[in-house]
Amino acid sequence: MKNKDSSLSVLIKGIITENPVFVLVLGTCPTLAVTNTVIGAISMGLAATLVLICSNSVISLLRKVIPDTVRIPCYILIIASFVTVVQMLMHAYLPEFYELLGIYLALITVNCIILGRAEMYASKHSVGKSALDGLGMGLGFTLALFAMSFIREVFGSASFAGIAIPFLETYKIAFLTQAPGGFFVFGLIIAIINAISHGRAVKRKSFSCEGCPSAASCSGGCSSVGKAEEVAE
Amino acid sequence: MTKSFKSIIVLTVACLIMAFALGAVNLLTEDTIAQNETERANLAKRQVRPGAEEFKAVNIEKYEFPETVEEFYTDDIGGFVAVLLTSGYQSGLKIMCGIDSEEKVTGAVCLASNETLGKEKAYGSNLLGKNLTDIDTVDTVGGATMTTAAYRGAVKDALGAVSIYLGGSYDARSEEEKLLDAALPSADGRFTEWFVIEKIEGVERVFTADNGSGYVLYSDGKYVGADNSGNALSDTDIDVATAVSTVKGASLTEINIPEGAGVAPSVVGAYRSGSGNLVLDLEGSGYGKSGGKHASGKPISIKLCIDKLGEIVSVKTISQYETQGIGSECDKYSFYSQLFGKTKENYREIDAISSATVTTDGYLDAVGDGFAAHEIMKGESAL
Numbered sequence: 001m002k003n004k005d006s007s008l009s010v011l012i013k014g015i016i017t018e019n020p021v022f023v024l025v026l027g028t029c030p031t032l033a034v035t036n037t038v039i040g041a042i043s044m045g046l047a048a049t050l051v052l053i054c055s056n057s058v059i060s061l062l063r064k065v066i067p068d069t070v071r072i073p074c075y076i077l078i079i080a081s082f083v084t085v086v087q088m089l090m091h092a093y094l095p096e097f098y099e100l101l102g103i104y105l106a107l108i109t110v111n112c113i114i115l116g117r118a119e120m121y122a123s124k125h126s127v128g129k130s131a132l133d134g135l136g137m138g139l140g141f142t143l144a145l146f147a148m149s150f151i152r153e154v155f156g157s158a159s160f161a162g163i164a165i166p167f168l169e170t171y172k173i174a175f176l177t178q179a180p181g182g183f184f185v186f187g188l189i190i191a192i193i194n195a196i197s198h199g200r201a202v203k204r205k206s207f208s209c210e211g212c213p214s215a216a217s218c219s220g221g222c223s224s225v226g227k228a229e230e231v232a233e
Numbered sequence: 234m235t236k237s238f239k240s241i242i243v244l245t246v247a248c249l250i251m252a253f254a255l256g257a258v259n260l261l262t263e264d265t266i267a268q269n270e271t272e273r274a275n276l277a278k279r280q281v282r283p284g285a286e287e288f289k290a291v292n293i294e295k296y297e298f299p300e301t302v303e304e305f306y307t308d309d310i311g312g313f314v315a316v317l318l319t320s321g322y323q324s325g326l327k328i329m330c331g332i333d334s335e336e337k338v339t340g341a342v343c344l345a346s347n348e349t350l351g352k353e354k355a356y357g358s359n360l361l362g363k364n365l366t367d368i369d370t371v372d373t374v375g376g377a378t379m380t381t382a383a384y385r386g387a388v389k390d391a392l393g394a395v396s397i398y399l400g401g402s403y404d405a406r407s408e409e410e411k412l413l414d415a416a417l418p419s420a421d422g423r424f425t426e427w428f429v430i431e432k433i434e435g436v437e438r439v440f441t442a443d444n445g446s447g448y449v450l451y452s453d454g455k456y457v458g459a460d461n462s463g464n465a466l467s468d469t470d471i472d473v474a475t476a477v478s479t480v481k482g483a484s485l486t487e488i489n490i491p492e493g494a495g496v497a498p499s500v501v502g503a504y505r506s507g508s509g510n511l512v513l514d515l516e517g518s519g520y521g522k523s524g525g526k527h528a529s530g531k532p533i534s535i536k537l538c539i540d541k542l543g544e545i546v547s548v549k550t551i552s553q554y555e556t557q558g559i560g561s562e563c564d565k566y567s568f569y570s571q572l573f574g575k576t577k578e579n580y581r582e583i584d585a586i587s588s589a590t591v592t593t594d595g596y597l598d599a600v601g602d603g604f605a606a607h608e609i610m611k612g613e614s615a616l
Contacts, residue, residue, distance in 0.1 A: 066247075070240040074247055081251040085258050092262035095269045 014136025021144035041149035049138025056122040060130035281331030281340030299390035315391035321380035323347040416458035419446040429547040497602035517599030521554035560592030577604035
């Protein structure tokens with residue numbers, strides 16, 4: 001099997017082929033919550049990217065020191081600490097964005113993307129590659145949030161990044177700025193991606209056990225479901 | 234055992250390192266965060282105190298401020314800001330009010346509320362420039378009387394707090410409330426006006442204490458307290474015992490409004506008192522109901538009592554949605570008390586509300602319908 005683990009491929013896969021939002025379908029909560037404005041979406045994306053890079057780097061650095069039995073508590077400790085640092089820095093130096101993100105900034109701690117990449121990649125690769133993976137995933141997350149927010153703000157609020165678009169004012173679809181509209185746009189984009197890739201977008205079942213944080217204590221129920229799906233295909 | 238020991242050590246060390254790191258970042262950022270929070274709070278205060286830049290908190294424990302005052306600040310141009318918490322229709326009505334050095338309101342905004350209609354959001358602008366002596370003249374908003382009365386009361390408390398801070402005194406009660414309290418101190422300041430359905434010689438208005446401790450009778454500009462046994466608490470010419478027993482024994486029975494007999498649709502309820510007086514619920518068509526696209530569409534609700542001889546015993550405005558400051562005067566005692574003692578021949582001979590012809594006419598038309606109904610329903614008995 002060809003080794004695709006070059007630095008560039010590590011960076012790019014998080015943006016396109018393994019996009020955390022539209023392909024891996026992770027981090028749905030902030031995706032729906034903060035994407036009714038472009039500014040909110042980009043702020044969330046960049047904050048999550050910073051946490052991803054830092055947590056992936058530190059976890060990779062300590063991967064040979066952290067015992068397997070306590071790896072999850074350690075990862076969560078590291079991730080939560082970085083999220084708190086980002087929170088404090090934003091509160092001090094970017095208070096408008098801090099207010100805009102509200103509770104969802106703290107919720108980055110429990111974002112599946114962060115813990116998922118720590119478990120699946122950072123704990124098995126070098127610091128450099130882990131940092132690149134964090135950057136790629138973070139940029140992919142940011143791109144996905146931007147795509148969602150672009151549709152929702154332009155067509156839902158007739159504005160872009162807070163700047164009004166007068167000729168769209170009469171045609172705006174207010175439903176898009178609300179929760180059901182968010183789900184609708186989310187589903188629509190995933191459908192478009194699947195159509196373009198002819199269904200070749202990486203399916204989540206490939207990561208069912210290997211990347212699952214609960215794998216150590218699980219009886220393997222998820223993996224049997226995954227195998228059943230593979231057989232069905 | 235070694236494995237567990239290693240896990241404990243690793244976790245403990247990780248916690249310690251992260252705690253130190255977070256502590257370091259906190260040290261770095263805490264002053265900036267505190268500055269940002271102060272600036273954010275000051276931005277809100279500048280809304281109600283234009284021209285002021287800095288604000289300094291006052292320790293409210295040192296002063297006997299009204300209960301509604303939660304926070305109190307002085308500013309750098311001799312004014313004040315108060316944050317008040319009161320209850321309108323629901324609890325949790327939070328207001329910020331700015332007052333200048335002349336003890337006049339410079340701004341009032343609603344910070345938080347659970348009220349249903351949202352009329353409190355714009356009410357603050359009605360209070361600009363008011364001081365303690367004239368704030369009670371600001372009308373409440375029809376349909377949101379409790380909310381806007383509470384709002385006005387809270388801003389009045391803010392003015393009172395400023396007066397106390399500057400070494401003065403403050404009594405939140407209106408003139409009438411002070412007189413009622415003086416007449417019946419045992420009522421603890423809580424009174425309800427009783428709608429007069431039986432004529433009481435020499436008495437124009439009756440107030441009952443909410444705690445049942447007695448009554449206050451109003452006659453010829455004087456308030457006279459009475460206990461439940463009918464004993465007057467001060468010198469008076471009123472037959473207090475008879476008055477109290479009349480109030481206690483008064484009752485209403487609902488009667489039928491005959492259909493097809495020509496009773497106007499403005500008559501929406503009819504009752505008969507023990508002595509045979511007719512009490513009617515009326516809906517007058519003032520500006521609110523008929524005044525075009527900006528009107529609320531709602532009537533003036535009036536309660537009217539006519540005795541067997543066709544003379545008005547009492548009348549009261551229950552609710553109105555007329556133009557604030559103009560037609561809304563119809564809910565003042567000074568307006569509707571002009572109708573006491575009138576008959577169908579002379580009920581229109583009262584001073585109209587200035588610049589509110591539609592309101593006055595609508596009110597009097599409803600009263601006229603009441604007289605007409607009185608003629609038709611003379612023989613009607615209980616349902």
